[in-house]
Amino acid sequence: xxxxxxxxxxxxxxxxxxxxxxxxxxxxxxxxxxxxxxxxxxxxxxxxxxxxxxxxxxxxxxxxxxxxxxxxxxxxxxxxxxxxxxxxxxxxxxxxxxxxxxxxxxxxxxxxxxxxxxxxxxxxxxxxxxxxxxxxxxxxxxxxxxxxxxxxx
Numbered sequence: 001x002x003x004x005x006x007x008x009x010x011x012x013x014x015x016x017x018x019x020x021x022x023x024x025x026x027x028x029x030x031x032x033x034x035x036x037x038x039x040x041x042x043x044x045x046x047x048x049x050x051x052x053x054x055x056x057x058x059x060x061x062x063x064x065x066x067x068x069x070x071x072x073x074x075x076x077x078x079x080x081x082x083x084x085x086x087x088x089x090x091x092x093x094x095x096x097x098x099x100x101x102x103x104x105x106x107x108x109x110x111x112x113x114x115x116x117x118x119x120x121x122x123x124x125x126x127x128x129x130x131x132x133x134x135x136x137x138x139x140x141x142x143x144x145x146x147x148x149x150x151x152x153x
Contacts, residue, residue: 002077002097002098003097003098003099003137003142004075004098005072005074005075005137005148005151007070009067009068009069012053012068012069012070013068014039014053014055014066014068015153016041016053017153018051018053018070018150018151018153019049019051019052019053019070019150020153021149021150021152021153022050022051022072022135022149022150023049024149025138025141025149026050026149028048028049028050029048031046031048031049038055039053039055039066039068040052040053040054040055045071045072045122045124045134046124047124047125047126047127047131047132047133048126048133049124050072050073050133050134050135050136051070051071051072051135051150052070052071052072053068053069053070053071054068054069054070054071055067055068055069056069070150071120071122072122072134072135072150073100073120073122073123073134073135073136073137074120074122075098075099075100075135075137076100077098079091079093079100080117080118080119081100081114081117081118081122081123082100083117084109084110084113084114084116084117085106085109085114086109086110087105087108087109089103089105090102090103090105090106090108090109091103091106091109091114094139096143097137097139097142097143098137099136099137099139099142100134100137101136101139102123102131102132102133102134102136104131106131106132107129107130107131107132109132111123111125111130111132112125114132115132122134122135138150
């Protein structure tokens, strides 16, 4: 049975704990960023940032509020990124968890075509290795009966 994320946006405070948990579990490096006057930092996903939390200010006065939206791969049931793959085994879907997984073979794909196939603009290409990266649903954790790292934050 495929797994899924359920994010209760009414409870998200924009703490970015999920972002940090992802970086820690995946042992991904921090990215140098600058203050751009908003809460979203880093400003976008990258080959070493698989999850970001976007913030939007809405309303005025007593109606003012900040809305937060965690951004990562949605692990589509019928993943368009998989249809953009021209190499068998480069992008696969785990039958047990439903996770859409990018293998090292993605370095042989047209990264821009894969990114454009995604309706959420999620995959990112590593400029050095050309391998395409994104959230893998902490598939290793899920197979061991644990929750994805970002869910624990």
